[in-house]
Each structure stands twice: as structure tokens, then as C-alpha cells.
Amino acid sequence: MTGPLSGSDIAAELLRASESGPPVVSCTVITAPAALAARPGDKLLVRAGGAVVGSLGGGALETAIVAAARAVGGRREALTLAFAPDGRRLSGRRALAEAGEVVEILLEVVAPPSVLLIVGGGHVGRALGEMGALLGMSVAVIDDREEYASVDRFPFADRVICGDIAAEVARFPVDANTYAVMVSRGHKQDEASLRRVVGRGAAYVGMIGSKRRTRTVLEHLRREGFDGEAVASVFTPIGLDIGAETPEEIALAILSEIVLVRRGGSALPLSEHGRTRTRLPDGDAPPAGR
């Protein structure tokens, strides 16, 4: 579906994408040479399925912009790209300096923020809430104790839910944009909430606990007939091994693992990359961080 779009149409579509999805890549002309059909402020939207809404004058330039928008996918939230009016990408200062005319396009992936579902409002949960909000995640907290599931304790959370933990987790919407973390006061509660979240398609499910205890919990779930693959994909014991001790450090270790899952990476210190690579034959080199 292409054709003229009003400002209201665009605003409505971007609002929908940012609130509930599916994501849209918004392409806005920022600067353009005077002779170009597309003017600053003109927009084209590329929907999740690849459909294009609106027009930037057609031709090779529009084709190149749409291709760039599709390539942006979910990786980067926003960036501005430069093109020549004939659609050539201009990257690097030299290309920009040599090009006579430049069209700048702001590409923005408009999508709902990732949801960090924290089960358990204790010390680790609280630190997770603050740090998760800092990372731009929409924070949700579930606890069955009023003093822990409180807005005062979680001022940055979008949702603070007090109620029976298992029931509330079961009721909570979980999808591929959800990162669920079980850090409640005891392994019984963690196990109960794990049952309600495993196999529902979350991007990440993690549970705190010692190696021995968490193994027992996973064994319970397997024996009850939970999908083996889904159980095996639970991150437990939780977090990256950074030697975390305090609740805040543990929260950092957990969120580091979540970022690792979201963005990909090696979880190695960047300074170790080169060294490791020189030790290993080419084929076994860890994936480069950037």
C-alpha cells in the first residue's frame, strides 16, 4: 500500500508501532538539494513485513532508502544516512566532500521498548529495576508483598504488580520482546513463576540460584513434561561471571547477560579479543565484538 499520507496518518502509525508494535522503520528526509522531488520532512514508512507506506519520489533513491531501512531491522534504533540523488550511498567524509549533492535520511526503528519482567522486588530486583530503566527497557515488577511491590520502591517501573506470584506471572503478557528474570525471595517462588513463563516465547528467561538448586528446579520441570529445549534455554544460574557479589553487581551481571542475548557478542573483555584470536587458528576465533 503506497500513496499520500497525512501527518495524522503518520503520527498514528508511529504511535501504534511505539506502543504495541509491530515495528516500523521511519525514513525522513532531513536535507535535500533544491531540485529533488522529495523535500525535507517527507516520510516513508517500512512496515515489519517489508511493506512500504508513502513515497519519497520513487526511483533509485527511494529503492536505496527502502533497502537501507530493511537492513536496519532491529539492530540500531536510529541513524542518519547520506545518499547521492541517484541513490548511491555516501559513507565517509571523503565521499561526502566529493559528492556535489547530498540527501540525508533519518532512519528510525520505531518499536515498543523491550520489557524487563522482574519477579521478586528484593534487593536484586530493585537494582535490576533501576538499571533496566537506564537501559531503556520497560520495567515490570511482580511480588506478593506490598512493601516490595511498591511504586515508591520502583519509581522507574512502568508496571508494579502485587499479587500471587504464579498467578500474576501467568497473566503477564510474554512475547519475543520480553526478558524475564526470576529473583524472588525463595526458590519455591522462583520455580512457581518459571513454570508460568517457560515455553511462552520470551527472548530471555533467567533464574537466580546456586548450580545445585537450579538444576533440581529444571529437573522438576522436565519430569513434569515441559519441553526439554525450552527448559534447557533457561539461563540459570543467572548472569555473566564478572565476580558479582553485591545486589547491584548481581543486577549488572544479569543485565550484561541480557544485553549479550539482545545484541550478540562474545562476553570477553574487548582487550582479550586480539590475544585470544592470535592464539587460536582462524576458524575458531571468537566472533568479533564490533
Added chain:
Amino acid sequence: MPADEVYRSVSDALAATQRVVLATVAHTRGSTPRRVGAKMAVRQDGSFVGTIGGGCGEAEVWQEAMATLEDGQPRVVTVDLTEPTEGEDKICGGIMRVFVERFEPGDSGDGPLRDTLT
């Protein structure tokens, strides 16, 4: 401030047949307070939702946003945070370019926002 609240305020303004300006960080160099994509909506009464980093950089952009509200002309505002000014701390030390555009209520019928460019 999540982006959806800024889009919400744009939508609300348009639904109330009010013009509204959207300012978006389009480009950054060096250390800047907000990343590319950070947004601020400015309403006809000058009130705003969202932030592109606060401080005098934001005030500069707000001024340009009010001009765009008036004349409909999109603008690219360059905010230079590298030079400290008297009595104010610009601790960021980068440069950002902010795209400022006006949204019109109703149907333009002539392409996205084309009617803003008379």
C-alpha cells in the same frame, strides 16, 4: 521519556486539530547528552514533551521549533556543545544536529507533510 509518549502527544495534538512540532536528534559527534532518535514534541502553546538533552541546547532547539510551528519550514538545528559559555557548563563537548518538522492535523492529500511547504 519513552518515544511512545512523544508520539502520543503528537497524535493527541493532531486529534485536537492543533499543529505540533517534532524535534529529533539526527546526528551526533563527540559526547552528547542524548543519542540519535531522541525526541521532543513542541505544542502550539510552547509546552513540550520529551527531551533532547536539556540545558541551553534544548532551549535553542525549542526556539527553532517555535519558528517552525509558525512558518512550517523544516529545519536542521546544529547544537554546538563544545564551547563553554559564560556561567554555564556545557559538559558534554559534542555537536548534535536536530531535525525540526511540523505535523499538520487532517489530510494533506498531497503527500506526507507536503502542504507544510508552501
